[in-house]
Amino acid sequence: MSRLIALLLLLPAAALPPPSAPFLSPMGEPFRSDDPAADNAGCWFGAADRNADGALSLAELQADAARFFAALDGDGDGEIGPAEIARYENELAPEVQLGLQMRRTDDWRRRRRREMLYDEGLEGAGRFSFLNIPQPVIAADFDMNRGVSAEEFARAASQRFRLLDRDGDGRLLRAELPALPRPRLRRRDRDSDKTWTPFRRPR
Numbered sequence: 001m002s003r004l005i006a007l008l009l010l011l012p013a014a015a016l017p018p019p020s021a022p023f024l025s026p027m028g029e030p031f032r033s034d035d036p037a038a039d040n041a042g043c044w045f046g047a048a049d050r051n052a053d054g055a056l057s058l059a060e061l062q063a064d065a066a067r068f069f070a071a072l073d074g075d076g077d078g079e080i081g082p083a084e085i086a087r088y089e090n091e092l093a094p095e096v097q098l099g100l101q102m103r104r105t106d107d108w109r110r111r112r113r114r115e116m117l118y119d120e121g122l123e124g125a126g127r128f129s130f131l132n133i134p135q136p137v138i139a140a141d142f143d144m145n146r147g148v149s150a151e152e153f154a155r156a157a158s159q160r161f162r163l164l165d166r167d168g169d170g171r172l173l174r175a176e177l178p179a180l181p182r183p184r185l186r187r188r189d190r191d192s193d194k195t196w197t198p199f200r201r202p203r
């Protein structure tokens with residue numbers, strides 16, 4: 001029995017729901033789940049809302065940014081340097097790579113992900129976040145020295161807070177945040193019922 005047939009036998013007869021899309025926070029931290037119904041953005045929001053009042057203040061977003069900064073600054077020298085930026089792009093959040101959805105792979109889950117195509121103009125992390133910032137970490141490198149200091153990251157958090165606080169009241173409500181980009185289903189959804197039918201023979 002070929003490996004292909006063995007794999008097909010493992011597939012459920014019903015249509016497969018799409019996997020939940022990853023979410024990248026305004027500072028670029030990835031939140032993922034294997035649960036198709038997971039609210040990845042809600043996981044981020046709930047953790048960042050430290051006083052659990054249902055809104056993010058600027059101080060809360062900056063605290064969220066500082067926590068992620070410490071996670072990115074692996075050597076603890078107070079700067080996200082080139083090697084730490086490379087680790088972010090290659091290991092922590094490969095979604096920021098522009099060509100990810102076209103990458104060839106033999107992994108079937110990734111193959112499914114490749115079918116999720118986003119609108120033109122959305123690049124990298126912009127496909128998975130509230131703001132269209134393709135690489136949210138290096139975008140904080142205001143002085144262009146190929147490193148991001150804690151001050152620069154905090155400054156970026158303030159900028160992004162202002163972009164998201166559309167009514168300018170200093171509080172980000174979940175309902176105030178923009179809708180996340182939704183991928184268009186292609187090819188697999190041959191009957192346009194918004195679900196993928198079981199896979200055909202991989203190319």
Ligand SMILES: [Ca+2]
Pocket residue numbers: 049050051052053054055056057060
């Ligand atoms: Ca709060």
Ligand SMILES: [Ca+2]
Pocket residue numbers: 073074075076077078079080081084
């Ligand atoms: Ca560092």
Ligand SMILES: [Ca+2]
Pocket residue numbers: 164165166167168169170171172173176
């Ligand atoms: Ca607001």
